[in-house]
Amino acid sequence: MRLANLSYRYARRAPWVLHEVDLDLPAGTVAEVTGRNGAGKSTLLRLLAGTARPSRGSVSGRPPVVGYAPEIFPVQQPFTVTAYLAHMAAVRGVTATSMDPWVERLGMATLLDVPLGDLSKGSAHKVGLAQALLVPPGLLILDEPFSGLDEQTRAELPRVIDEVAAAGGIVVVSDHQNGLTGRPGVTHLRVENGMVRAVAPAEVQDMARDRSPGDAPARSIIEVLVDAGDAEAVARKLQADGYEARIRGEAR
Incomplete structure (x- = not known):
């Protein structure tokens, strides 16, 4: 998958959020995206997933099956968890039983009859992850996937990411929770001043030590x-x- 001379802004005269980004993501890549709040990380993920179109440049080689779990799950939809996942399975052309492995692995059995609007933050994240995985994705986009998860699911998610990558899929994760810390073979990408650049592991460690309060959400x-x-x-x-x-x- 390749981004070539990609630029994005929200309106014709608005400032550029991303500018002339060139990026290659080969099959099997696991990439972690970092950057300050507002730097354009979520915008980059939406462009990769295809839910936003670049203002200039192109995205080529996107796998045909994309799983996208946004940071904010749309819980306003009038479904229970079971009904929503069955609906998403039908949209993707698979049977409702495709949810069953993820109900078990993500610890969702007690959530199945709960309306989406009654879910806690962590439970909503689980549903978002499950819908992204109903069909084995060639590209898996995860925006802050570890936020609000219980310990069991936090431990399971890196295994899921490894499985997608081992099958030749591409995984791109934006994460403030350091859920991939210590995982070998991660490609680190930094979004800064509208540009996206690869970051060496040593620089990642330096940034973690020198991180300023502006890099994390206000509390x-x-x-x-x-x-x-x-x-x-x-x-x-x-x-x-x-x-x-x-x-x-x-x-x-």
């Missing part, structure tokens, strides 16, 4: 008062959704 503290007997259950739910939650003690 806020929200205080929630609950009955003491419910505190542990509420904290566990927040942690399962990817938040840092601590019990501070009894409020008077």
Whole structure:
């Protein structure tokens, strides 16, 4: 797959988000995309997936089967989890049973009858991952896939990525959670000033050490008062959704 002289902006007179990007992604590539907030990482993923069209330049050699799990899953759709995945299976021309392996591997059995609008952040991510994998993808695009996942699913996802790459697929991941840390053979790409460049492993380590607060999402503290007997259950739910939650003690 190749991006040639690719540029993108949201309107004719708007500034360029990406400018004259040249990038080769051979079969079997696992690429991690990094960059500051607003640098254009998600835009690059949408261009790769084909959900956005370049303003200039071209994308060639895109595999015919693309699995795309966006950062924000559209939970407003009027489906339960089962109905949604069955619908997506029909759209992709496969039977509803194609969801079964992913229900097991991603720990989704208790979610099947839940309306999409009632899902937690982490559970919505699981559904997004499952729909992207209903058909073995030749190109798998994952935007912040580790966000909000429970420990079991966080451990399973790198294995899924390895399987796609081993079958000759291309995997491109944007990730603030460092879910691929230590995985050998990852191609590191940095989006910066509208350009995309390959980053050597040593530079990746340097950037991790020198990362400034602007590289990570801004954080806020929200205080929630609950009955003491419910505190542990509420904290566990927040942690399962990817938040840092601590019990501070009894409020008077």
